[in-house]
Each structure stands twice: as C-alpha cells, then as structure tokens.
Amino acid sequence: MAQSVITGASIKGLATCVPARRFNNLMDTTAFTKDEVRKVVAMAGVTERRVVDGNTCSTDLCFAAAESLLEMVEWDRASIDGLIMVTQTPDYFMPSSSCVLHKRLKLSEHCAAFDLGLGCSGYIYGLWLASMMVKTGGLRRVLLLHGETPTLYTHESDRAVSLLFGDAGSATALEGSSTAELTDWYFTLQTDGTGYDDLIIDGGGFRDRFCDDIRSHYVKMNGANVFNFTVKVIPPLIEDILRLANRRPEEVDYYVFHQSNRFIIKHLTGKCALPPEKVPIILDRYGNPGGPSIPLTITQGIAPRTGRHRLWLMLLGYGVGLSWGAALIPFGPDAAVRHVEWPSSEARTA
Numbered sequence: 001m002a003q004s005v006i007t008g009a010s011i012k013g014l015a016t017c018v019p020a021r022r023f024n025n026l027m028d029t030t031a032f033t034k035d036e037v038r039k040v041v042a043m044a045g046v047t048e049r050r051v052v053d054g055n056t057c058s059t060d061l062c063f064a065a066a067e068s069l070l071e072m073v074e075w076d077r078a079s080i081d082g083l084i085m086v087t088q089t090p091d092y093f094m095p096s097s098s099c100v101l102h103k104r105l106k107l108s109e110h111c112a113a114f115d116l117g118l119g120c121s122g123y124i125y126g127l128w129l130a131s132m133m134v135k136t137g138g139l140r141r142v143l144l145l146h147g148e149t150p151t152l153y154t155h156e157s158d159r160a161v162s163l164l165f166g167d168a169g170s171a172t173a174l175e176g177s178s179t180a181e182l183t184d185w186y187f188t189l190q191t192d193g194t195g196y197d198d199l200i201i202d203g204g205g206f207r208d209r210f211c212d213d214i215r216s217h218y219v220k221m222n223g224a225n226v227f228n229f230t231v232k233v234i235p236p237l238i239e240d241i242l243r244l245a246n247r248r249p250e251e252v253d254y255y256v257f258h259q260s261n262r263f264i265i266k267h268l269t270g271k272c273a274l275p276p277e278k279v280p281i282i283l284d285r286y287g288n289p290g291g292p293s294i295p296l297t298i299t300q301g302i303a304p305r306t307g308r309h310r311l312w313l314m315l316l317g318y319g320v321g322l323s324w325g326a327a328l329i330p331f332g333p334d335a336a337v338r339h340v341e342w343p344s345s346e347a348r349t350a
Contacts, residue, residue, distance in 0.1 A: 001190050003189075004189075006184065007183070007184050007185070008177065009130070009134045009135055009185060010175055011173065012173040012175050012334075012335060014171070014172050014335065014336070015068045015072070015299070015336075015338045016170045016292070016339050017068070017168065017170070017339070018169075018286060018289075018296070018341055018342070020342060021050065021053065022050060022051075023048065025037055025040070025041050029163065031157050031162065032163075037163065043263050044263065045284050046163060046166075046287045047284050048284065049166035049167075050168065050287065050289075051166065052152065057089070057090075057091045058087045058090070058091075058148055058149050058169060059085075059100050059101055059147065060342055062087075063104050063105065064340055064342050065145070065171040065340065066143060066171035068171075069171040070173075073173050075141060077106055077108065078107075079141055080111050080142070081110070081111060081112065081142060083102055083107060083111055083142070084116055084143070085113070085116070085146075086145065086147075086291060088290070089149045089150065089153065096113070096115040099113055101113075118320075119319060120319025122146055123291045123292065123295060124291075124294070124317040124325035124327050127172070127174075127315070127329070130172070131174060133174075134174055135176065139176065141176075142173075142175075143173060143174075144171070144174060145170065145172075146170050147292055150219070151166065153218055154219060155215060155218040155219075158218065158220075161219055164261070165288050166283075166287025168292040168293065170292045183330045186245040186327065186328040186329075187325065187326070188237060188326045191322070192321070192322045195225060196321065197222075198320075199221050199321075200219070201217065203217045204217050229322055230260065231267060231268065231271070234316060234318060235268070237316065238255075249273075249274070252278065252313070252314045253278065253313065254311065255279050255316065256294055256302075257279065258288075258319065259286070259296070259297060260283075260288055261283075262281060265279065280297050282300045290319070294316075296339075298331070299338070300339060312328065312329075314326060
C-alpha cells in the first residue's frame with residue numbers, strides 16, 4: 001500500500017454546493033412501481049437527492065463553492081499557486097475542467113492547474129496531492145475542487161443506480177505553513193484495477209467512442225462485487241491508518257465515509273465497532289454524489305464546533321477503479337465552513 005505522513009499543510013476553509021432542485025424518490029419516481037421504490041429506498045437509504053438540470057455541469061457547482069470559499073478565507077486570487085479539479089464528469093474531453101475554472105475564477109497565469117480523474121476515492125487522493133504540493137514549499141496556497149454530476153450518466157430504468165446518485169461540488173483551501181501548531185496528516189491509498197469494470201461507462205471514450213448502443217453511455221454497476229469489495233477493504237483500511245498514526249479508534253472524532261449506501265455504511269459501522277454518533281450519514285437528503293460526498297458530509301453532517309476544539313477526522317473513500325483510500329487529518333476550529341446551492345448569488349455574478 002502507499003502510505004504518507006505529511007506535515008506543513010493546513011485547511012483554511014471548506015465549501016460545498018448542491019443543486020437547488022430536489023428529487024424525492026418516493027414521490028417523483030415514475031420508472032418503477034411504488035413498492036419497488038420503497039424497497040430500494042429502505043435498502044440504500046436515499047429518500048431525496050439533489051439533481052442538476054441539463055445545462056449544469058460539475059464545474060458550475062465547484063465554481064459556486066469556490067467563490068463562496070474565497071469570500072470566506074479572503075484570499076487574494078493572485079496568491080493562489082495551484083488548482084486541482086477532481087472529477088469524472090468533466091465539461092469536455094479537451095480542455096481540462098481545471099482550465100475552465102481557472103478562467104471563471106479569474107486566477108493568475110502563474111497558477112498551476114490540472115485535472116485528476118478519480119471518482120469515489122478522489123477527494124482523498126486530491127487532498128494528498130494538494131498537501132504534498134504545499135509541503136514542498138514551492139506552492140503556498142492550493143485550491144482543491146471536487147465535483148460530480150452522476151445523475152447525468154444514470155439511466156432512469158436502471159434500478160441499481162437510478163435512485164442512488166445525487167450531484168454536488170466542493171472547494172477546499174489548503175495553505176502551507178511552518179508554524180509549530182501544524183500537525184501531521186496521514187494517508188493510506190490503494191488500488192485494485194482488476195475490478196475496473198465493476199463500475200464503468202463503456203461508451204464515449206476512445207476505446208468505443210461512437211457506439212450505437214445508447215445504454216453504453218450510461219454507468220453500469222455490478223452491485224454484488226462492489227459490496228463485497230467494500231466490506232472487505234474498509235475494515236483493514238481503518239486499522240492501517242490508525243496504526244500509521246499511532247492512534248486509538250476513540251481518538252477519532254468523526255469517521256467520514258463516502259456516502260455510498262446506507263446499508264453498507266451501517267454494516268461497516270457495526271463490523272468495525274464504531275460509535276454510530278461518530279459516523280454521520282447524509283445520503284438520505286443528498287444521495288450519493290461520489291467523492292464530493294466526503295466534503296459534503298463534513299459541511300452537512302458534523303455538528304458546528306464550539307470553543308477551540310480541533311477535530312480529528314478520518315476520511316474514507318472507496319469505489320470506482322477499484323480504488324480506495326483514507327486520510328486522518330486535523331480540522332482546526334478556525335477553518336471556515338459554508339454550504340451553498342446552485343444557482344447561487346455568487347454564480348449569478350459570474
């Protein structure tokens with residue numbers, strides 16, 4: 001496994017954004033019978049989802065989150081040295097979505113910008129990359145964006161996925177520092193490419209760009225394989241990162257799971273003997289937006305902090321790839337947190 005201990009990075013703020021449009025699975029679904037819908041909702045736990053319209057992309061959600069974040073942290077845009085956009089739902093094959101956002105955010109041409117094509121584990125990998133970038137000392141401020149619109153690649157007749165996904169974007173501000181107050185961050189990252197086709201969109205890429213079967217342009221999921229993979233890899237992943245950090249389970253304030261499925265999260269909570277109050281679940285209101293569900297769970301699932309208490313968060317991402325990873329990080333009391341909806345006042349000014 002790939003493990004890292006990184007010192008020299010701090011999170012200055014985190015903002016998330018979801019579409020204003022609500023889709024209630026129980027009331028709004030027409031592709032299945034009411035009994036079928038109730039069974040899926042009871043298992044997956046998704047009652048309501050946030051869904052984009054046909055004109056909204058992941059860059060729009062990340063743009064709104066980033067504008068709100070920059071307002072909170074009061075960064076001079078010229079001081080941002082790096083921009084990472086994590087997404088598997090880009091605006092275009094070419095150019096990268098990071099360049100689109102670089103323009104919209106009016107960042108300096110001295111800012112390095114690139115995309116990272118990962119899904120459910122993407123926030124962990126992006127945080128790892130961004131923290132390494134500021135650790136080196138060459139970059140002082142990095143903006144990490146992660147946005148997905150999986151409802152756009154979900155076919156309404158596919159019961160395995162059509163009632164599960166929601167859409168979301170996020171923005172995280174990381175800053176490098178050499179102050180004595182900084183604490184180590186811990187990362188564990190792993191991959192099993194033999195399961196690449198357990199979550200896949202067959203068509204549209206250059207392997208089969210102009211396929212005739214329209215369903216090939218929608219996601220397919222082998223639910224049994226994904227479930228078995230998840231319950232197999234997550235318990236040792238938690239043990240590995242606790243061992244790396246030399247910490248006990250009770251020293252973690254919150255275990256922030258990728259919001260994959262309520263049954264899976266509750267199963268893992270019991271299997272790993274985690275206190276349920278330390279495992280926030282928000283997918284009943286937002287669905288599963290992939291990797292952005294982790295920052296969304298931080299803004300929407302963790303109680304507001306009081307006083308000067310620093311939270312230790314274990315972030316757990318797993319899924320498409322197959323790819324999985326964990327981060328154990330301190331979340332300081334001074335970190336700004338905000339949640340907005342699209343369209344937002346920030347978006348309308350663009």
